[in-house]
Amino acid sequence: MICIISISVIVSGLAILLVFLHFSIDKRMLYKNLNNKHVVVTGGSSGIGKAVAIEAVKLGANVTVIGRDIKKLTSVVTEMQGHLINKEQKVQYASLDVTSDYNTIEKCFSDLENKIGTIFMLFNCAGMCICGKFEDMKIDEIKQMIDLNYFGTAYPTKYVLPKMKERNEGIIVFVSTEAALLGIYGYSAYGAAKWAVRGLAESVFMELVGTNVRLTLAFPPDTDTPGFKQEELTKPAETKLISGSGGLHSPSKVGRKMLQDALKGKCYSVFGFSGQLLSLLYCGSIDSVSQVLLQIVTMGFLRAIVVVIMLSFHKIVRDGLSKKKKESSN
Ligand SMILES: NC(=O)C1=CN([C@@H]2O[C@H](COP(=O)(O)OP(=O)(O)OC[C@H]3O[C@@H](n4cnc5c(N)ncnc54)[C@H](OP(=O)(O)O)[C@@H]3O)[C@@H](O)[C@H]2O)C=CC1
Numbered sequence: 068m069i070c071i072i073s074i075s076v077i078v079s080g081l082a083i084l085l086v087f088l089h090f091s092i093d094k095r096m097l098y099k100n101l102n103n104k105h106v107v108v109t110g111g112s113s114g115i116g117k118a119v120a121i122e123a124v125k126l127g128a129n130v131t132v133i134g135r136d137i138k139k140l141t142s143v144v145t146e147m148q149g150h151l152i153n154k155e156q157k158v159q160y161a162s163l164d165v166t167s168d169y170n171t172i173e174k175c176f177s178d179l180e181n182k183i184g185t186i187f188m189l190f191n192c193a194g195m196c197i198c199g200k201f202e203d204m205k206i207d208e209i210k211q212m213i214d215l216n217y218f219g220t221a222y223p224t225k226y227v228l229p230k231m232k233e234r235n236e237g238i239i240v241f242v243s244t245e246a247a248l249l250g251i252y253g254y255s256a257y258g259a260a261k262w263a264v265r266g267l268a269e270s271v272f273m274e275l276v277g278t279n280v281r282l283t284l285a286f287p288p289d290t291d292t293p294g295f296k297q298e299e300l301t302k303p304a305e306t307k308l309i310s311g312s313g314g315l316h317s318p319s320k321v322g323r324k325m326l327q328d329a330l331k332g333k334c335y336s337v338f339g340f341s342g343q344l345l346s347l348l349y350c351g352s353i354d355s356v357s358q359v360l361l362q363i364v365t366m367g368f369l370r371a372i373v374v375v376i377m378l379s380f381h382k383i384v385r386d387g388l389s390k391k392k393k394e395s396s397n
C-alpha cells in the first residue's frame with residue numbers, strides 16, 4: 068500500500084514538473100538561413116573561426132572576419148567570395164586586436180555596422196591556449212590568457228548585447244572548451260580564462276530569459292587547427308593524454324555544429340561523446356524537457372563512470388610524476 072502511494076506521488080510529481088518545465092522554459096529560436104544578416108566572427112581568419120565564417124557565407128550571411136594578421140584575413144575573404152550564394156551578399160575583414168581597450172573595440176564594431184549593417188550574430192572565436200602547469204607559467208602568459216580569451220570575448224559582447232536586447236533579436240556565441248567543464252592538468256591559466264567565459268555566459272543566460280536574444284556557449288574538444296598545432300609544441304605529456312581522450316576533430320565539423328546549435332538557440336553546444344558526457348554531468352543549462360529528464364535519469368550512473376575516468380586521469384598524472392622523479396634521480 069505504502070509502495071503504491073509513494074510510486075503514485077513520484078509519478079504525479081514528475082508529471083507536474085514536466086508540465087511546469089514545458090511552460091517555463093523559453094522557447095528556442097530557430098533560424099534556417101542567414102540571408103541579409105550581418106555575422107561577425109572574431110578569430111575568423113583561422114581554424115574554427117574560419118570554418119564558421121565560411122559556413123555562415125553558405126547560409127547567405129554578410130560576413131565580417133576579425134583578426135590581427137591582414138594576410139590571413141585577405142586570404143579568408145577571397146575564400147569566402149568563392150562560397151557566396153547571392154549577388155547582394157557582402158564579405159569583409161577588419162584588422163583588430165581584441166585585447167585592445169574598450170573604446171577601440173567600440174569604434175571598430177561601430178564602423179563595421181556602418182559598412183554592412185547591424186550585427187545579427189557575433190561569434191567570439193578569437194582565442195588561444197598556452198599550456199603548462201600553473202607554477203611553470205610566466206606571469207605575462209597568465210595575464211595574456213585572460214586578456215585574450217575572457218576580455219576578447221567580453222568586450223565585443225558588451226558592444227552588441229544592449230543593441231540586440233533593444234532590437235529583441237540576435238545571437239551571440241562564446242567559444243569556451245571542454246576544459247571548462249572539467250579542470251584538466253596543464254590547462255590551468257587557459258582553463259581558468261575559459262571558465263570565466265563560461266561563468267559570464269551562465270549569468271547572461273539568465274539575463275536573457277524572456278527575450279529573443281540568444282547566447283550559445285560552445286565547448287569544443289581538441290580540434291585540428293593551426294592554433295592546436297602550435298599549442299602541441301609545448302603541451303605537457305599528461306595534458307596530451309588526457310585531452311586526447313576526447314579525440315581530435317576537424318574544424319569544419321566543429322564550426323558547423325556550433326553554428327547549427329546557435330541557430331537553434333541552444334544554450335550549450337557540445338561536440339562528440341566527451342562533450343555529451345561532460346555536459347550531461349557538469350550541467351548549468353536548461354535547454355529542454357528531454358535534456359533535463361535525461362540528466363535526472365542518468366546523472367548518478369554517469370557520475371560513477373566519470374569518477375573512474377577522473378581517477379584514471381589522476382593515475383596518468385601520478386605516473387608522469389614518478390617517471391619524472393626517476394629521470395631526475397638518474
Ligand atoms: N583547437 C582546439 O583544440 C580548441 C580551440 N578552442 C578555442 O577555439 C577558438 C579558436 O581556436 P583555433 O581555431 O584553434 O585557433 P587558431 O589559432 O587557428 O585561430 C585563432 C584566430 O584568432 C585570431 N586571434 C588571435 N589572437 C587575436 C587577437 N589578440 N585579436 C584578434 N584576433 C586574434 C587569429 O588571428 P591573428 O593571429 O591574425 O590575430 C585567428 O584568426 C579559440 O578561442 C580556442 O581557445 C577551444 C577548444 C579546443
Ligand SMILES: CCCCCCCCCCCCCCCC(=O)[C@@H](N)CO
Pocket residue numbers: 195196243244245246249251287288289290295298309310311312313341344345376
Ligand atoms: C572514452 C573516453 C571518455 C572521455 C571523457 C572525458 C574526456 C575529457 C576530455 C577533455 C578534453 C579537453 C579538450 C580541451 C581542448 C582545448 O581547449 C585545447 N585544445 C585548447 O585549444
